[in-house]
Amino acid sequence: MSGLNKGVGKVEVALKWDPSPAGAPAHDLDIVAGVYTEDAPYGAPDYLVHFDSRSPDGTITLHRDSRTGQGFGYDEAMTLELTRLAPRYARVVVGLAIQQGGGRLTFGQVAGLGVRVREGYTDLLDDDLSSLADATAATAAEFVRDGAEGWTFRPFLHGFDTDPGGFGAVMGERRA
Numbered sequence: 001m002s003g004l005n006k007g008v009g010k011v012e013v014a015l016k017w018d019p020s021p022a023g024a025p026a027h028d029l030d031i032v033a034g035v036y037t038e039d040a041p042y043g044a045p046d047y048l049v050h051f052d053s054r055s056p057d058g059t060i061t062l063h064r065d066s067r068t069g070q071g072f073g074y075d076e077a078m079t080l081e082l083t084r085l086a087p088r089y090a091r092v093v094v095g096l097a098i099q100q101g102g103g104r105l106t107f108g109q110v111a112g113l114g115v116r117v118r119e120g121y122t123d124l125l126d127d128d129l130s131s132l133a134d135a136t137a138a139t140a141a142e143f144v145r146d147g148a149e150g151w152t153f154r155p156f157l158h159g160f161d162t163d164p165g166g167f168g169a170v171m172g173e174r175r176a
Helices: 164-170
Strands: 010-016 029-037 047-049 060-064 076-081 089-098 114-119 122-127 137-145 151-160
Touching: 010 029, 010 137, 029 060, 029 076, 029 164, 047 060, 076 089, 089 164, 114 137, 122 137, 122 151
Parallel strands: none
Antiparallel strands: 010 076, 010 114, 029 047, 029 089, 060 076, 089 137, 114 122, 137 151
16 A cells, blocks of 8 residues: 555566576567556557557556566566556556467466566565466456545456457456
């Protein structure tokens, strides 16, 4: 929690995985954030933030991008400053996608996989995505503007069988 604000304020979403076996194509996973307006909180996002981009107002940034999973701990990280988002934005969905350049790859085929959502030193989500082993993309977290309370965090684990290009269009669909 952030100071006197009961809601979530500034969070980091981090992704880790082990490098692919020797001689195999590199595993390249990405964090993607979809930002939705109050008028259209589901469906296609108003904008996406992913590798090679950031939010127009600088409130969502990918500050670590790994194309191989090499490194110690979390290899890719995105910061979301939710309290700085314009009032017209009511929902942010954060997902994970596997680049499919080396052939179809699912989360179950990636060793050492983990996603963490953290505010300060508090882990809001820490998951190995084993429940989504057959998916090639997944949502991990949803942040919803909650009036006077600020932003509310919800774990939002849902798998998809799509490539990164198609994932952005479906990641924010309404779930039953």
